[in-house]
């Protein structure tokens with residue numbers, strides 16, 4: 001054949017492919033979610049998330065130490081509470097000596113330079129398993145926002161660098177910014193789960209926190225997966241209300257949304273590689289369907305290629321190891 005263009009020429013060798021590769025992934029772009037539980041020496045396996053554990057604060061400190069050694073320096077904290085500490089308005093979420101604030105202080109003490117992000121929503125604290133307060137079967141917006149703003153203050157006071165509302169209530173970013181600023185926390189950031197879809201891919205996470213909704217679903221607050229223009233509306237609102245970083249969640253079925261959001265906004269865009277995405281790869285690999293490492297690398301790079309600046313992933317440690325060896 002007489003061809004002028006032969007794209008294969010640029011794929012000829014590993015060195016050449018490295019030279020022309022378009023997308024980079026740095027370990028500093030990875031955020032490791034951590035599941036906290038009460039007690040000492042606790043490391044509870046989560047069946048649908050092999051390799052991920054609920055850990056008591058002492059074990060979490062070790063985990064953070066291990067991560068820091070690999071270059072992972074950003075963490076997102078989720079508390080798993082016993083049913084006895086849950087109620088309708090999530091009272092425990094405002095306890096400054098609760099599991100999350102206590103763990104924050106411990107990590108901050110030992111690792112002053114890491115970035116600590118806290119998840120802000122009522123579901124780990126709610127006896128209804130919803131992200132907001134339920135009144136007559138309705139997840140009420142404004143009352144929830146008031147509690148979330150107070151929760152953010154507790155997190156900021158105990159060492160959070162960034163608070164991260166994942167609840168999808170309207171107006172919460174503005175209310176949180178206002179509450180933080182009035183208390184003098186002008187440097188505490190807000191990473192908003194601006195675009196969070198009502199997704200089947202959160203299943204394993206709800207097992208991890210034992211936080212599945214006790215009735216109904218989350219469709220009156222999380223987004224409909226058929227929509228993408230609505231994502232930009234949510235982004236515009238959160239940016240106007242003071243968000244520092246916006247997030248799209250889940251990641252893999254929403255790479256188009258990540259790309260759109262990236263083109264639309266000038267603030268950093270995060271993607272959450274959620275529990276179901278993690279679990280499917282782990283269990284698929286265990287059953288011999290795919291190669292775990294290659295699937296991990298390919299999917300994480302796809303999120304970067306789509307435009308994610310930051311990636312929340314349960315693969316943060318193995319990916320950090322891979323990056324160390326391969327880049």
Ligand code: PBG
Pocket residue numbers: 119120121122123131166167201202203204205206218273274275276
């Ligand atoms: C809830 C919350 C969820 C996740 C993070 N925060 C689940 C949900 O909305 O039901 C999901 C994370 C994951 O699946 O990895 N506030």
